[in-house]
Amino acid sequence: MSKPAKTRSLASELLIQLAIVALVPLGATMAFFTWQLFPYLTKNIIDEQQSIASLVTQQVIERIATAEEQAGLLIGLAAQDIDRRELVKGFLSQKSDFDSVYFLDATGSIKSIAIRDAIVLETEQLYMDMDLSHSSVYQTEGKTSGWTQVFLSIVTGRLSIAYFEEVGEQRLIAELAIDRLPKLSKRLSEQDILMMLVDADHQLIAHPDSSLSQQQFNLGHLALFNRPDSQKVYSTDFEWDNQKYFGTLVTMDDLGWSVIVSEEESSIWAGLYQQLRNWLISVVTIIVLVLLIALKRSSLFSRRFAVLSQQAKDIARGNYQTEVVQERIREFNELSENVVEMSQAISNREDALQTKEQQLREINEMLEERVEERTKRLIESNQELEKTNTALNDTMDQLVQADKLASLGSLVAGVAHELNTPIGNATMASSTLKDFAERIQQQLATGSVTKSGLKEFLNDAIMAAGITSRNLEKASELITSFKQVATDQSSSQRRTFSLNELFHEILLTLHPQTKKKAIKIELDVASEISLDSYPGPLGQVLSNLIMNAFIHGFEDRMQGRIRISAMKEEDKVQITLEDDGKGIPETALPKIFDPFYTTRLGQGGSGLGLHICHNIVVDTLAGKIRAESEVGQGTRFLLTLAACAPRLEEV
Known part of the structure; x- marks a missing residue:
């Protein structure tokens, strides 16, 4: 039996239906926000972040290109017959973008050097002839010119990149500190925008907080770097320093660096969420008022249905004398009239059912007599069937036993036939041996025994004994196997x-x-x-x-x-x-x-x-x-x- 469904009052049902209708505008608004407004706002944020990231990327590329032009000018001067110590000092004094410039010989040792804002004598004493053969500025994997990846400079102690190129038998190294790149990230941080610069190995090289830039954080775990098909421009949300951000990543072609422009999600959506919250409060307030009015109206409908329900209960108890209840609502009047008609129809059917019930009672009594008679016959048939089944089982047991005995009898007959040959051979050999013995006995009695005759008798006796022994062993083996099999099978x-x-x-x-x-x-x-x-x-x-x-x-x-x-x-x-x-x-x-x-x-x-x-x-x-x-x-x-x-x- 299935569990009865949970029921509720008419007033509650009407209230629920009205609530569902009232919630449709709210759902439509949420759907509009989710499917239309939210994606539109998200696209605007992505476009803004991409514009900022592209601007920063362009500034970095232009700054590096300017520095490379300056390095090219220095290389042109170094190719002339000019003292390279004086050349690097003068180069940095001309407002160059580089922070240090030095020349390495073929072994990787510094031969001339100049550092921005450093005392010349102290610089030469500290760094002249310093071995940099194991540094990234010297180990360039066969390249003769170009830019290195980000490294911690031994000379300036700052995160830097360096431009290198072979000049004669020496190598020019011009270091550019990362923190001299455009300061746009600090200006953007004042507007709640976080901008970071990351190298090709996902190491943090620029951050509004300079202390973080020097710590070389690896940001490879951020969701931004899980971009599909290595897209150059990719936007998604990610988590950094226990804060949730929505950001955009733009990758530079030449250096492989990436610019990340992001904002905290809470600041992005705060204003929008506040407007949505106010709108929802207004809608919910209106819905509550509508539901209160609906509750009062549904109670009136419920009382009218209660009158009709009472009429139905009276009919169920057998009281078919009901009257039509007049209401202002036409459907209620029609329902009341139908209830009265139903009560009259039920009364008429009950009278007809009582008549048919009496007829069925008489038919049942007649059927019971027939069933009793047939049951008696069935019991007798079952008893006969049980006797027949018992006899059949006994017969089958006897047949099984007979089959076993027949199998054993066949086995006995076969073994007896098989024994006939070895026993017959043994009998023939023994009778032959007896004849040989009687003949040699006669010769002994007459004294006519010869050596050759005695030798022939012994050979024949040994042969006959062998034949007898072999055949008796075979018969013994057959008898032993038969005895074991017969014992087991019986x-x-x-x-x-x-x-x-x-x-x-x-x-x-x-x-x-x-x-x-x-x-x-x-x-x-x-x-x-x-x-x-x-x-x-x-x-x-x-x-x-x-x-x-x-x-x-x-x-x-x-x-x-x-x-x-x-x-x-x-x-x-x-x-x-x-x-x-x-x-x-x-x-x-x-x-x-x-x-x-x-x-x-x-x-x-x-x-x-x-x-x-x-x-x-x-x-x-x-x-x-x-x-x-x-x-x-x-x-x-x-x-x-x-x-x-x-x-x-x-x-």
Whole structure:
């Protein structure tokens, strides 16, 4: 039964519906802000930030280009026969953009140097012949001219970039401090705009706070640097120093530097959010007033429906004497009239139902009598069916036992026939030996024994004894195997046994029956596979399967192959018996383990062989058996047995 739906009063439902209608303008406004106004404002902010970033980028590029022109002028002068010490001093004194200029020899040692606002004598004493061969200004990876990446200058102690070029046998190095680039970032910070300059390795090289610029922060973790397809201009929000920003990144082509222009999200949206908040407060106030008025009107509707509800309750209690309630609303009057008409219709139907109920009662009494009579007949039929089923089960048990005895009788007959040959040979050899002995006895009595005759007698006696011994050993082996198989199959004693030995004993006892056809039996069972189980029932199963292959699989053939294999996996042993006989039809395969199912009905087949095998495997050996076959290709039986079978009382 489904759970009843939660209900509410009519006044509440009307109030909710009116509230939904009132909330539509609010939702429309929010949707307009989200889908139209917000993206428009965001685009304006991005355009403004991109303009500022592009302006700063252009200023930096122009400043670097100017510095490169100055370096080119210095290189032209250095190529002339002028003292380079005086040349670098004069160059910096001419309001150059560079902070230090020096020449390195081929080993990377400083040979002439000048530093802005530094005392000449002290500068030369400190830095002349200083080895800079391991610095980035010397290690330029085979380049002979150009700009280095940002580095901490050993000479000025400030973050700098340097222009280098080979001049004769020396290298000119002109360092430009990063903090001499345009000061636009500080002016923008006064307007709540944060501007940063980042090198190609995402190291911070310029910030409104100069102390941060010198610390070389790596900003590679910012979301701005996760731009798709390495876009040169990219805008997104990111977090920096525990503050949320919305910013734009512009990348320079030559240096690989990036300019970041950003603003705190709180300052960007503060004004807009305030206007939106005021508008929402106004809308919510209007909605509340509308809902209060709607609540009063819905209460009036609710009272009118309460009158109609009371009429319906009276009808449910059996009071059909109701009158029409007159209201100013036409629909209410029509509803009241319909309720009165419904009460009259219900009254008329109840009278008709009472009449039909009496008729049904009489019919039910008649049906009960019929059901009682038929139930009595059914009970008698069930009793007869139970007797028949019991007799059928007894008959099947007798057939199963008869099948077992017939199998054992066939085994006895076969072994007896097989014993006839070795015992006959032994009898013939012993009688021949007796004749040899009587003849030599006569010769001894007459004194006509010769050395050659005695030697011939001994050779014949040894040969006869050998023949007798070999045939008696063969007979003994047959009797021992038969005795073990017969004992196992006539009882269900549990013991530990070798699966390989069990197969050899079974094949030996079945030899009189299997040798009639040239069927090759291949045995692939490891000698170390042993089971703690019931060899008798298992032997009966294996014998039935082998003979089933001979009788059915090779019914019209004298040649073929049967392969028997086994493998042990943990506590299970899987036995596979497959032949290349004629196979089993697909329609018959699901029924081969059913009792009394046989394709040789009237030809000696009882239909219980595979049924017995299935019962033994499942009930006694606690295993499983299944068959696979394809017509013309052969049949495969797969047995999965417990390596340690449960005791019969546990099954």
